[in-house]
Amino acid sequence: MNGSRLMGIGTYRPARLVTNDDLAKRVATSDEWVRSRTGIATRRIADTDETIVAMGSMAAEKALAAAGIDAAELDIVLLATCTNPSQIPGSGPQIAHRLGAVRAGALDINAGCAGFSYALSMASDMVRVGSARHVLVVAAERLSDYTDWDDRSTCILLADGAGAAVVGPAPTTEIGPAVWGHDGGKAGAIRVPGYGDNLFRMEGQTVFRWAITLTPTVRRACELAGVAPAELAGVIPHQANLRIIDALVTGIGATNAVVARDVVESGNTSAASIPLAFSRILDGGQLRPGDPVLLFGFGAGLTYCGQVVRCP
Amino acid sequence: MSQSDILEGLAAILEEVAGVDPADVTADKTFIDDLDVDSLSMVEVVVAAEEKFDVKIPDEDVKSLKTVGDAVSYIQRAGVAA
Numbered sequence: 001m002n003g004s005r006l007m008g009i010g011t012y013r014p015a016r017l018v019t020n021d022d023l024a025k026r027v028a029t030s031d032e033w034v035r036s037r038t039g040i041a042t043r044r045i046a047d048t049d050e051t052i053v054a055m056g057s058m059a060a061e062k063a064l065a066a067a068g069i070d071a072a073e074l075d076i077v078l079l080a081t082c083t084n085p086s087q088i089p090g091s092g093p094q095i096a097h098r099l100g101a102v103r104a105g106a107l108d109i110n111a112g113c114a115g116f117s118y119a120l121s122m123a124s125d126m127v128r129v130g131s132a133r134h135v136l137v138v139a140a141e142r143l144s145d146y147t148d149w150d151d152r153s154t155c156i157l158l159a160d161g162a163g164a165a166v167v168g169p170a171p172t173t174e175i176g177p178a179v180w181g182h183d184g185g186k187a188g189a190i191r192v193p194g195y196g197d198n199l200f201r202m203e204g205q206t207v208f209r210w211a212i213t214l215t216p217t218v219r220r221a222c223e224l225a226g227v228a229p230a231e232l233a234g235v236i237p238h239q240a241n242l243r244i245i246d247a248l249v250t251g252i253g254a255t256n257a258v259v260a261r262d263v264v265e266s267g268n269t270s271a272a273s274i275p276l277a278f279s280r281i282l283d284g285g286q287l288r289p290g291d292p293v294l295l296f297g298f299g300a301g302l303t304y305c306g307q308v309v310r311c312p
Numbered sequence: 313m314s315q316s317d318i319l320e321g322l323a324a325i326l327e328e329v330a331g332v333d334p335a336d337v338t339a340d341k342t343f344i345d346d347l348d349v350d351s352l353s354m355v356e357v358v359v360a361a362e363e364k365f366d367v368k369i370p371d372e373d374v375k376s377l378k379t380v381g382d383a384v385s386y387i388q389r390a391g392v393a394a
Contacts, residue, residue: 037352206371209355243352 004127005170006312007069007134010062012055012162013147014046015036015082015264018266020156027152034156039242039272043267045144052081052091055097055162059275062137064099066312067166071099074166075132077106078123080139080271081298083146084108095138104136110215111300112190113238114164114180115139115271118305120295121178123167123234138164139271146192148199157241158200159267163275174290174310179217182303183210190300211244211298215251218296219307222252223306225292232257232308233291234281238298239263254294270299287311313365313391318384321359321364321379329356339381367391 019042020031036041046055056079063070077099079092095107111118116139121134121295147158167175172242189203189210203250218237222229235257237245242263249259260277269276281287289311296306323337323339330353336346343349349357358369359385367390377383 037350205351205355205374208352209359209371212356213359241352247356 001017001128002130003089003170003173004167005123005174006236006309007168008063008066009165009279010059010066010164010312011059011273012278014050014160014249016043016045018045019044023156026149027155029152029156030306036064038157039264040156040267041264046142047080052084052140052142053098054235055298056091056095056138058097059140059162059164060099060136060138063164063166067168068232069134069166071101071306072103074101074104074134074136077101077136078119079108079136080111080119082110082112082115082270083143085145094281100110111303111305112301113240113270113273114297116274116305117178117295117297118180120165120175121249122168124175127167127169128173133169137166137167139275141270141272143200143270146198146200153204154200154202157268161269161271161272161276163272163276163279173271176221178305178307179221179224180305181217182301184194184301186210186302188307189302207268208244210302212247214298214304215248216284217304218248218252219306221294221296221306227292227308229259230255231292233295234293235256236260236274236277237294237296239277240268240299245291270279313342313388315384315388316322318365318387319380320381322361322383325357325364329353329360337380339379339384341380361387365391
């Protein structure tokens with residue numbers, strides 16, 4: 001069997017920056033309250049032309065450039081998103097079309113905020129068994145389309161953006177085994193009801209409690225990869241809330257890792273948050289190629305997936 | 313486990329999770345108003361208390377735990393039941 005590796009990462013951040021003070025003009029909140037409960041200071045909100053397809057394609061072009069391959073070399077495009085403008089059509093094929101991925105398969109995956117980690121795991125497995133040589137994983141979200149701007153408990157969290165990664169063959173497997181699972185019994189804790197009600201709702205405390213008790217699972221991802229938590233060079237959890245991130249990092253004992261805190265500047269971008277946060281750390285020069293980094297996505301479903309990967 | 317042991321254990325959790333001075337933790341204090349523990353810290357306190365005292369405190373019961381004394385009694389009863 002082949003190995004697989006991350007070849008390159010790219011991102012797209014919408015131009016418009018929205019501060020907590022901006023939100024406080026519409027709902028009863030304050031910069032101090034939002035920062036202390038969530039860590040979030042600013043977030044990016046997409047304009048009408050910054051669609052899932054547009055943002056996803058731009059992030060993908062950067063990932064392809066970083067990987068040094070052409071779109072025509074892609075065998076499949078996996079788009080992780082839970083905020084398509086409608087159920088039909090999916091956006092993955094449109095991204096593949098826009099990129100010129102002429103011989104690639106293309107589809108969408110909805111695993112909420114865990115979508116990137118799930119898609120990355122599938123991409124790695126495809127490369128390893130040989131059903132694909134190069135896989136493009138895109139995560140693109142417009143949570144602002146589903147935001148209730150009068151709900152102060154959720155509008156402070158949600159944001160937009162896109163990230164992408166190219167997965168290709170390698171002598172050894174640099175994308176570690178995935179740990180995954182679900183608590184579908186708590187499906188209602190994060191939801192857009194649908195059938196005419198298209199606004200995001202969340203039972204914040206239920207989700208917070210679920211997330212901070214996932215630490216044994218996160219440790220298991222390290223165990224499967226043969227990397228002790230203290231050996232991790234980086235930890236990139238889904239960027240939902242700084243307090244969840246801190247609780248998870250402390251809980252697993254990742255004492256020497258650079259911890260992604262992109263949520264402070266970017267808010268919660270669902271599936272896009274892990275590649276966005278990963279890219280920010282790589283751009284900051286805080287990790288070297290080959291460094292072990294833990295990724296862990298969790299959210300709507302409820303569902304989660306994580307793995308230890310080697311830096312591109 | 314005695315009430316004073318549980319109180320002491322809760323004080324240690326509150327100090328670690330929310331930076332509350334253990335000397336301030338007495339049975340009559342409310343978590344939110346007196347000890348300034350916000351709703352997310354309260355969730356962390358509950359999760360830590362479940363582990364420390366080997367009890368289950370479901371979400372729907374957390375709302376009824378207004379004071380430290382409420383929590384001590386709840387944990388003592390839950391511990392006996394388990």
